[in-house]
Amino acid sequence: MGVTGGIAAYKSVEIASRLKKLGANVKVIMTQSATEFVTPKTFQEITKNPVAVEMFANITDFDENHIALANFADVVLIAPATANFLAKVAHGIADDLLTTTILATPAQMIFAPAMNTVMWENVATQDNLKILLRRDIKIIEPATGNLACGTIGKGRLPEPEKICAEVVKFFNATQSDDEDFQSVVTVSSSFGEILTVREETEKLHGKKILVTAGGTVEPIDPVRYIGNRSSGRMGYEIAEAARLQGADVILISAKSELPAPKNVKFIKIETAEEMRTAVLNEFDTVDAVIMSAAVSDYRVKNVAAQKIKKSAETLTLELVKNPDILKELGQLKKSQVLIGFAAETENLLEYAQKKLAEKNLEMIVANNVTEEGAGFAVATNIATLIYRNGKIENFPKMTKAELAEKIIARVAEFF
Numbered sequence: 129m130g131v132t133g134g135i136a137a138y139k140s141v142e143i144a145s146r147l148k149k150l151g152a153n154v155k156v157i158m159t160q161s162a163t164e165f166v167t168p169k170t171f172q173e174i175t176k177n178p179v180a181v182e183m184f185a186n187i188t189d190f191d192e193n194h195i196a197l198a199n200f201a202d203v204v205l206i207a208p209a210t211a212n213f214l215a216k217v218a219h220g221i222a223d224d225l226l227t228t229t230i231l232a233t234p235a236q237m238i239f240a241p242a243m244n245t246v247m248w249e250n251v252a253t254q255d256n257l258k259i260l261l262r263r264d265i266k267i268i269e270p271a272t273g274n275l276a277c278g279t280i281g282k283g284r285l286p287e288p289e290k291i292c293a294e295v296v297k298f299f300n301a302t303q304s305d306d307e308d309f310q311s312v313v314t315v316s317s318s319f320g321e322i323l324t325v326r327e328e329t330e331k332l333h334g335k336k337i338l339v340t341a342g343g344t345v346e347p348i349d350p351v352r353y354i355g356n357r358s359s360g361r362m363g364y365e366i367a368e369a370a371r372l373q374g375a376d377v378i379l380i381s382a383k384s385e386l387p388a389p390k391n392v393k394f395i396k397i398e399t400a401e402e403m404r405t406a407v408l409n410e411f412d413t414v415d416a417v418i419m420s421a422a423v424s425d426y427r428v429k430n431v432a433a434q435k436i437k438k439s440a441e442t443l444t445l446e447l448v449k450n451p452d453i454l455k456e457l458g459q460l461k462k463s464q465v466l467i468g469f470a471a472e473t474e475n476l477l478e479y480a481q482k483k484l485a486e487k488n489l490e491m492i493v494a495n496n497v498t499e500e501g502a503g504f505a506v507a508t509n510i511a512t513l514i515y516r517n518g519k520i521e522n523f524p525k526m527t528k529a530e531l532a533e534k535i536i537a538r539v540a541e542f543f
């Protein structure tokens with residue numbers, strides 16, 4: 129457990145105490161600033177372990193060196209996490225024992241930020257949080273309420289109970305090797321409470337979501353293909369946003385340079401026909417499908433077995449229509465929520481509304497790819513959400529990660 133220099137540091141005494149009672153072996157590292165709020169002695173008494181602050185203190189054995197604690201933990205919880213600490217970790221700074229340990233640990237990290245509302249909303253803090261979330265660090269959102277600085281707003285450290293529930297949740301999800309801790313957690317009387325916390329905080333807990341992403345590739349010959357400009361980013365961000373809301377995610381990806389996201393079922397395909405097979409294999413078991421992949425409408429009729437040599441002045445390729453996967457899903461669907469994408473260059477609303485109706489979708493995400501800051505291969509998007517009941521929601525330019533969060537929040541409302 130790491131404790132940084134925020135006014136809420138006193139609450140981390142109760143967190144350490146609760147974790148200890150749950151059977152955890154808790155070792156605390158404090159930043160120098162944290163010792164201004166609580167003494168190391170307090171944590172030492174509670175955890176019955178020495179408390180570390182200084183990087184260079186008491187180094188007698190270089191095998192037990194400055195990163196020894198990094199390998200000790202199954203999970204690293206930082207509560208409270210200051211704005212300063214978030215910034216340092218986001219940028220890989222390791223200038224004290226806590227941040228050095230963080231950089232060196234293979235353990236799952238859970239950060240519980242707490243700070244004044246303006247500090248929380250500051251673009252620098254928000255950008256840092258985005259970086260941390262991408263690294264699979266679990267962030268426990270601060271609560272809203274009275275703050276120590278006399279204002280009311282978002283920034284409070286959530287109650288110790290809730291923070292401990294997140295730690296327990298991690299162990300329950302990963303089936304820890306530590307049988308003792310596992311069994312203590314499972315029989316703990318707070319288990320019911322913990323499940324409730326999980327259901328309240330994760331809007332897609334228990335749901336299975338299928339996301340498609342990237343651009344399909346249709347071969348011409350063994351070295352050439354017909355493709356499109358999709359980077360896959362929108363779909364990968366949607367998969368990540370769904371996972372962060374507790375969904376079981378299947379990501380079926382056509383061509384994309386992005387690394388496979390962690391903790392999702394990842395299926396890589398190339399052509400539209402392969403995409404169709406992969407999607408249909410999963411369709412019966414999922415609660416929602418978000419088709420953000422750019423699927424080629426046509427494929428080459430006769431793919432050449434050998435590389436086509438340069439000879440005549442013109443070359444004609446005959447194309448045949450690919451299966452319309454979304455339409456097929458619209459006909460097959462039982463209770464699944466179906467979301468489509470319309471990337472257009474003209475008559476955006478008209479085409480998108482037509483597609484929504486024809487393909488029997490619950491919602492369509494429409495964007496005009498010719499607008500600056502929208503569409504393929506850029507980090508931002510400008511989207512309009514159109515619903516089956518005719519409702520239209522326009523979003524301003526935002527990052528694809530932000531748009532993914534919004535789309536997932538809307539998907540959750542269908543359940």
Ligand SMILES: Cc1cc2nc3c(=O)[nH]c(=O)nc-3n(C[C@H](O)[C@H](O)[C@H](O)COP(=O)(O)O)c2cc1C
Nearest residue numbers: 132133134135136159161162210211212213242243
């Ligand atoms: C009384 C007082 C309360 C503070 N509370 C917070 C806080 O709640 N959150 C925060 O991010 N910073 C807070 N700060 C500022 C941090 O202590 C400061 O940024 C410090 O450099 C953090 O160091 P650390 O991240 O190494 O612990 C507070 C400072 C003071 C003097």
